[in-house]
Amino acid sequence: MSPEASQAESQDAAGHTDIAALRRVVTPIGSDTRVEQLADIIQRGEYAGLLCLPVVDDGRPLGTISRNQLTDIFLLRFGRELYGSRSAAEVMNRAPLIVADDLSLEDAAKYVAANIGSPISEDFIITRNGRYDGMGVVIDLLGAMQTRLAHNARQLAQAYRQLQSSQAALVQSEKMASLGQMVAGVAHEINTPLGYVRNNVDMIQGVFGQLRELLGEYDRLAQMLTDDGADEQALGRQLVTVTSAARELHDSGVLDDTAALFGDTLFGVDSIKELATNLRNFSRLDAAKVAEVSLNDCLDQTLVIANHALKGKVKVLKRYGDIPRISCSPSQINQVLLNMVTNAVQAIDHDGGKLLLQTKADGAWLRVRIQDNGKGIRPEHLPRIFDPFFTTKPIGQGTGLGLSISYQIVEAHGGRIEVASAVGKGTRFVVSLPLEPPTHSTAAAQAAASSNRGTR
Amino acid sequence: MNPPKPSLLLVDDEERILRSLAMLFRGQYQVQATTDPHHALAMVESAPVHVVVSDQKMPVMPGAELLRQVRERSPNTMRILLTGYSELDAIVASVNEGEIFRYVNKPWDAAELRSTVDQAAQIAAGLFAAPAAAAPAAIETATAAEGILVIEDDDEVFRTVQEIVGHQQPVHWARSLEQAFEHLERNAVGVIVSELTVQRESLTAALKLLKAQHPEVVTIVVTPFQDTDVLIGLINQGQVYRLLPKPVRRGPLGMNIASALRHHRMLRSSPGLRSRHAVEKLRQPEEVSLANRVMGLLGRLRSRAVV
Numbered sequence: 050m051s052p053e054a055s056q057a058e059s060q061d062a063a064g065h066t067d068i069a070a071l072r073r074v075v076t077p078i079g080s081d082t083r084v085e086q087l088a089d090i091i092q093r094g095e096y097a098g099l100l101c102l103p104v105v106d107d108g109r110p111l112g113t114i115s116r117n118q119l120t121d122i123f124l125l126r127f128g129r130e131l132y133g134s135r136s137a138a139e140v141m142n143r144a145p146l147i148v149a150d151d152l153s154l155e156d157a158a159k160y161v162a163a164n165i166g167s168p169i170s171e172d173f174i175i176t177r178n179g180r181y182d183g184m185g186v187v188i189d190l191l192g193a194m195q196t197r198l199a200h201n202a203r204q205l206a207q208a209y210r211q212l213q214s215s216q217a218a219l220v221q222s223e224k225m226a227s228l229g230q231m232v233a234g235v236a237h238e239i240n241t242p243l244g245y246v247r248n249n250v251d252m253i254q255g256v257f258g259q260l261r262e263l264l265g266e267y268d269r270l271a272q273m274l275t276d277d278g279a280d281e282q283a284l285g286r287q288l289v290t291v292t293s294a295a296r297e298l299h300d301s302g303v304l305d306d307t308a309a310l311f312g313d314t315l316f317g318v319d320s321i322k323e324l325a326t327n328l329r330n331f332s333r334l335d336a337a338k339v340a341e342v343s344l345n346d347c348l349d350q351t352l353v354i355a356n357h358a359l360k361g362k363v364k365v366l367k368r369y370g371d372i373p374r375i376s377c378s379p380s381q382i383n384q385v386l387l388n389m390v391t392n393a394v395q396a397i398d399h400d401g402g403k404l405l406l407q408t409k410a411d412g413a414w415l416r417v418r419i420q421d422n423g424k425g426i427r428p429e430h431l432p433r434i435f436d437p438f439f440t441t442k443p444i445g446q447g448t449g450l451g452l453s454i455s456y457q458i459v460e461a462h463g464g465r466i467e468v469a470s471a472v473g474k475g476t477r478f479v480v481s482l483p484l485e486p487p488t489h490s491t492a493a494a495q496a497a498a499s500s501n502r503g504t505r
Numbered sequence: 506m507n508p509p510k511p512s513l514l515l516v517d518d519e520e521r522i523l524r525s526l527a528m529l530f531r532g533q534y535q536v537q538a539t540t541d542p543h544h545a546l547a548m549v550e551s552a553p554v555h556v557v558v559s560d561q562k563m564p565v566m567p568g569a570e571l572l573r574q575v576r577e578r579s580p581n582t583m584r585i586l587l588t589g590y591s592e593l594d595a596i597v598a599s600v601n602e603g604e605i606f607r608y609v610n611k612p613w614d615a616a617e618l619r620s621t622v623d624q625a626a627q628i629a630a631g632l633f634a635a636p637a638a639a640a641p642a643a644i645e646t647a648t649a650a651e652g653i654l655v656i657e658d659d660d661e662v663f664r665t666v667q668e669i670v671g672h673q674q675p676v677h678w679a680r681s682l683e684q685a686f687e688h689l690e691r692n693a694v695g696v697i698v699s700e701l702t703v704q705r706e707s708l709t710a711a712l713k714l715l716k717a718q719h720p721e722v723v724t725i726v727v728t729p730f731q732d733t734d735v736l737i738g739l740i741n742q743g744q745v746y747r748l749l750p751k752p753v754r755r756g757p758l759g760m761n762i763a764s765a766l767r768h769h770r771m772l773r774s775s776p777g778l779r780s781r782h783a784v785e786k787l788r789q790p791e792e793v794s795l796a797n798r799v800m801g802l803l804g805r806l807r808s809r810a811v812v
Contacts, residue, residue: 233590237562240589244611245525251615252528306528313521361518361564 067154071190072175072183073098077105078114078137085133087119099184101171104141108180112141117170146173150182158194161187219437223450231387234357238324242317249310249317256307259298266291327353331383341374344382344417344482348406351386358394363402363421370409376486377462385455389419389478392451395442396423396476414464415484420477426470434468462486510535511626512553516545516571517560517587522611526558529615530622542571549575554582555629556622558609561588561595569595572603581632583625583781585609591733600740600748601761606781608740628780635777651695651769652677653762656685658703662727662753666698669759674766680704682711686802689715694722695769696762701728701735709735710792713743713784714799720744720779721772723765727753738789744782 075095078087082104091102101115114137122128122140132140146164148157161173165187173185270287273279298304331350352365359365393404407418426434433439435456440449452466459466464482513534515526523538530536537554539545542565548554557575561568572584584605588595591610599605606628607621652675655663663678670676677692679685681704688694697715701708712724726739729751739745746768747761772779787793 233592237589240611241519241522244587244589244613245519245521247612248525248529248615248618252525301532306531310525310528313524317521357562 066150066152067193068148068150068152068157068175068185069177069182071185071193072150073186074183075099075103077103077110077181080104080106080111080136080138080141082137083133084119084122084135084137084140085129087114087137088123091116091119098186099172100169100187101142101145103145103174103181103184104137105181110145110147110174110176110181111138112143113145113171113174114141115170118142142171146171148173148175148185149179150175150177154190154193154197157185158190161190219450220454223454231354235324235328235354237357239321242320246314246317246321249314253307253310253314256303259303263291263294263298266294324353331380331387338378338380339376340379341376342379342382343374344372344408344415345369347379347383347386348408348417351383351390352406354387355390355394358391359404363394363397363404366403366405368405368407370407372408372410372415373484375415375482375484377482378458381458382462382482385458385480386417386419388451388455389480393419393421393423393476396421396425398424410484411481413484414481417480417482418477419480420475422475425472425474426468426476427472431468431470435466511555511630512537513622513626514538514545514548514554514557515559516540516542516557516563516568518563518565519560522560522587529619533623534626542566545571546574546578549579549582553633554579555633556583556585556625558585558587558622561586561592561599562590567595567598569598569603569605572599572605576604581629583629585621585625587611587613591737593731593733593736596733596736596740597748597750600736600745604746605740606744607785608737610737624783628783631777631780635775650675650693651766652688652692653696653698653766654679654685654688654692654694656680656697656699656703656708657727658700662698662700665753665755665758666762669755669762682706682708682799683802685711686799695773696765697722697724698758698762699724699726701726701730707795709739709743710787710789710795711799712739712745713787713792714796716742716744716782717784720782721769721776723769723772725749725758725761725765727751727758741785742787744784 078090082090087102090096096102100117101113103110104112104114118140122132125131146161148160152160157173165171169187172187173190175182175185266287270284270291273284273287327350330346331354348367348369352359390404394402397404401422403422405418405420407416407420409416430439430441435452436449437453438449439453442449456466459480459482462482463486464480467479467481468476470476511534513530513536515523515530515536515538517523517526517538518540520540523540527536527538537548539548540563542559542563545557545559549557554575557572559568559571563571568586568588572586575582575584584603585607586595586599586603586605587609589611591608596608599608606625609618609621653666653670654677655666656679657663658680660678663676667676675692677688677694679688697712699708699712712726715722716724723746724743725747726745727749730736736748739748746765749758749761772782787796
């Protein structure tokens with residue numbers, strides 16, 4: 050039986066228990082065996098490695114006689130003479146260690162540890178259904194326990210890894226959920242200019258066709274004019290064709306309208322370009338993880354990303370202070386800001402929505418205030434809003450991780466988030482970040498270091 | 506003197522979209538454009554509007570809601586939704602509330618949009634010119650026996666429909682495409698309540714072809730299915746009457762069946778109205794191949810109708 054299998058369960062497929070696996074089958078001695086015989090018996094091969102002999106009558110374990118005891122007896126002056134003819138029953142340890150074979154490894158180890166004498170001079174009797182079944186060696190028990198502990202430690206490590214990866218998966222799913230919202234908004238923001246740009250180009254193509262045709266007519270006219278042998282009448286007809294076509298183009302206003310389209314078209318293309326730039330700045334996938342940025346810029350980028358949700362619904366009041374750049378992870382801080390702005394927009398259920406964004410330097414701190422006049426957070430919900438999975442949104446609309454992740458991000462930057470809210474009036478979040486990044490030995494670095502350790 | 510140009514109303518919160526569309530339709534249409542849905546409603550009330558093309562995502566009111574109100578004020582006005590991003594809610598609302606003619610994604614193809622609007626304008630012109638439809642109440646007793654066909658793998662929806670209509674209408678249950686067409690062959694069916702798949706076979710192409718062949722048959726799709734492209738196809742090529750999410754709630758299903766029956770009777774008594782539900786041709790190759798099989802079944806159906 051492999052040790053691995055025996056540790057996974059207290060009983061294996063064949064019905065052998067952990068304790069039974071440790072069993073050494075040795076012939077017990079009867080209680081009437083004389084002491085002088087024991088000196089020879091204990092030297093037999095079958096008892097090698099055992100610290101003591103089991104004393105058993107009719108299957109009933111009565112006691113043990115240890116090597117130590119025998120040594121003591123025979124080292125005594127006249128020990129053999131004094132004790133040699135006595136029975137084993139007279140000299141044996143009457144309170145031996147007895148372990149039933151259906152006991153778990155842990156319980157057996159606990160029992161043996163509690164009852165064994167010091168120095169260790171005996172092993173334990175194994176019984177099955179109360180009857181003698183063999184001997185167990187304490188060292189074997191220790192070995193089995195050690196293997197078991199190592200196995201448990203491996204399981205714990207695996208469980209810890211699974212927990213870590215499922216946490217990572219949850220954080221990822223929150224990211225995907227906000228990404229999904231963002232993609233919906235951004236797709237709309239792109240498709241709108243793309244809609245009129247494409248339509249305009251379609252129409253300009255039509256006008257281009259008309260102009261090319263007209264140019265062809267002009268070419269023919271020019272050819273006729275330079276050709277000496279030209280037919281006067283044909284020339285006249287061509288002149289009429291050209292001028293009337295040109296007049297038609299002018300009168301229809303097509304040229305002026307088309308000229309006007311270029312402005313809109315370029316505007317649309319620039320809008321898309323700006324959006325793309327903002328998306329890149331927002332995610333900062335191409336930049337260093339930590340950078341010196343102005344939180345005012347971060348807020349502006351966030352507003353562009355959240356524009357589809359804000360437009361026409363919420364009036365944004367910017368009160369940006371003259372603030373220094375700070376060292377942070379811009380993509381993470383943007384994630385926090387987008388989360389707060391999105392929450393604010395979702396909390397506004399009336400037409401007069403307002404969102405106040407304020408930044409200022411306050412002593413050693415940079416403070417970003419994000420305040421809405423939405424429906425507010427109920428007092429009983431307020432202490433729980435940063436808890437993972439806490440959400441008041443309908444199922445499927447919020448993962449309940451947004452604020453919890455924001456909190457972790459800000460904490461890792463050595464900052465904090467405070468919230469105040471009044472039902473029916475609105476909510477104010479204040480994100481405070483240290484102006485001077487914590488020295489490398491502190492929060493962020495520690496967080497990074499510990500996460501490295503964790504994944505190793 | 507040329508006949509008066511049809512009237513086209515454009516609604517979008519982005520003025521550049523309005524300018525661009527106005528130029529596309531200038532010449533053939535009397536074009537009005539506004540960024541304000543309330544203003545648009547006032548325009549629809551003050552003079553006949555043949556076609557409305559509206560954006561979905563607008564701050565004042567979603568396009569589907571605007572089109573619902575347009576329908577109430579002017580049912581003959583053909584309604585087209587032009588949208589920058591297809592959200593499930595918007596699609597469902599545009600069907601169930603707006604009863605729209607087409608769902609068009611931005612960016613659009615100028616020639617395609619022009620032909621869609623042209624078709625809508627022609628239909629609207631016919632509707633505006635026709636005498637008002639006979640009141641459905643007058644024909645209700647005479648046609649009370651048209652059946653309801655449930656196409657569905659399990660019997661849950663079938664039994665719910667039976668409980669809802671009681672003995673007033675026969676209710677049939679088909680568990681495959683073939684069974685569905687057998688029922689259509691044997692029984693007068695006015696309303697279909699259908700899943701989008703039976704026995705792991707898609708029904709969308711069949712539902713679309715059926716609408717093309719029998720515009721008076723009204724379809725309610727009941728499905729947990731959320732693929733926006735498929736649902737948009739069901740609008741443009743299938744003119745489904747309602748999209749109901751699963752699990753089905755009895756109350757809304759009952760109301761929608763009653764409404765579908767009324768709509769069916771109106772389409773039956775006034776064939777001119779059927780033009781409202783003219784459908785686009787199928788585009789997906791796999792749907793077109795399935796179409797051949799369905800056409801065979803429909804052919805038998807038609808030959809029976811002639812006899």
